[in-house]
Amino acid sequence: MIIWGSKLRIFTESNGNFYCPECNDYKNYELKNVKKYFNFLFILQFEVGDLGNYIECSECNSTFKEDVLKFDPKADNLKIRGLYFSAARDIMISIAMADGKIGDNEFERIINSFEKITQIKLGKEDLLDAIRNLKIREHSLSEITEEIAPYLNDQGKETVLRAAIAISKADGAIQEEELNLLHSLSGDLLLPKAYANGVFIEEEISPK
Ligand SMILES: [Zn+2]
Numbered sequence: 654m655i656i657w658g659s660k661l662r663i664f665t666e667s668n669g670n671f672y673c674p675e676c677n678d679y680k681n682y683e684l685k686n687v688k689k690y691f692n693f694l695f696i697l698q699f700e701v702g703d704l705g706n707y708i709e710c711s712e713c714n715s716t717f718k719e720d721v722l723k724f725d726p727k728a729d730n731l732k733i734r735g736l737y738f739s740a741a742r743d744i745m746i747s748i749a750m751a752d753g754k755i756g757d758n759e760f761e762r763i764i765n766s767f768e769k770i771t772q773i774k775l776g777k778e779d780l781l782d783a784i785r786n787l788k789i790r791e792h793s794l795s796e797i798t799e800e801i802a803p804y805l806n807d808q809g810k811e812t813v814l815r816a817a818i819a820i821s822k823a824d825g826a827i828q829e830e831e832l833n834l835l836h837s838l839s840g841d842l843l844l845p846k847a848y849a850n851g852v853f854i855e856e857e858i859s860p861k
Contacts, residue, residue, distance in 0.1 A: 657693045659701065664688065666706065671722050673710040679727075681711040684719070733804050738771050740801035741813050742780075744838065746787050747794040748820045751831045755784065762823035766816040794834060798841035810842040811852055818856050827858060836861045 666684045673680040687704040708717045745766060749759040760780065767775045802810070817838055821831040835858065839849035850860035 657691070659689055659691045661704070662688050662690055668711075669722075671708065671710075672724055672726060673712065673715065674717070674721065674724065675710060675713045675715040680713075682708050682722075683711060685709055685716075736801055737804065737809070738773065739783075740797055741770060741816060742767055742775065742783055743787055743792070743797045744794060744813055744817055745820045746780075746784055747797065748817045748831060748834055748838075749823070750784075750787075751821075751834050752824070752828060756824050759820055759823040762820050766819045770812050770816055794838060795841045798838060802841060802843050805842070807844065807848060810839075810844045811848070814839055814842060814844065814849065814852055815856070818852075818858065832859065 664686045666686050668681060668683045670679055671682045672678070673682070684706055685708070686706050688700050689702040689704055690698050691701045692698050706719055708719055708721050709715070710717075742763070745763045746755070749755045749763060755763075760777075763780060764775050764777070767773070798813075801813075805813070814835070817835060821827045821835060827835075835853075839846075839852075839861065842849075844852075846861060853860045
């Protein structure tokens with residue numbers, strides 16, 4: 654006969670919806686807490702330790718650390734999409750401002766190029782706001798680009814570079830300061846040099 658011992662008891666503390674990495678989908682979960690109890694003669698029972706929490710998927714019963722609740726690929730994708738859209742827009746504005754002002758042609762070209770790469774029509778007021786914000790924040794082209802580069806694959810980087818080139822061409826020939834900006838843009842995008850030069854040559858621009 655066992656007169657004393659300890660056992661674990663599991664309590665469900667809360668539940669909700671989460672992205673289960675095992676199911677690869679959004680499923681319900683239960684947040685479980687494990688406590689250790691000391692038993693004596695079946696009459697006395699007291700808690701001797703809190704062993705912590707874990708998350709259990711209600712679908713596949715896989716268990717995870719609580720951190721799993723922070724993992725939300727849909728929200729992360731949206732965030733990255735938003736970051737990409739604003740970075741692409743701000744990169745085009747920075748290139749257009751290389752000569753100190755944004756001409757009507759450049760303004761129109763930003764709207765067109767933005768729509769081409771995002772399928773979203775940028776309103777004139779929104780663009781004016783973005784230009785004002787960019788002037789206030791004084792973020793350099795490099796800072797804007799470095800923020801987005803890690804999230805883009807080579808094709809995404811090429812798209813941004815080509816959009817910037819389209820803006821540089823909007824006011825006629827590409828000026829030297831625009832050329833320098835385009836070259837440093839391709840560097841900040843971490844686009845392989847040979848790849849970037851392929852794009853420059855195709856666009857009839859001197860390679861790096
Ligand atoms: Zn699951």
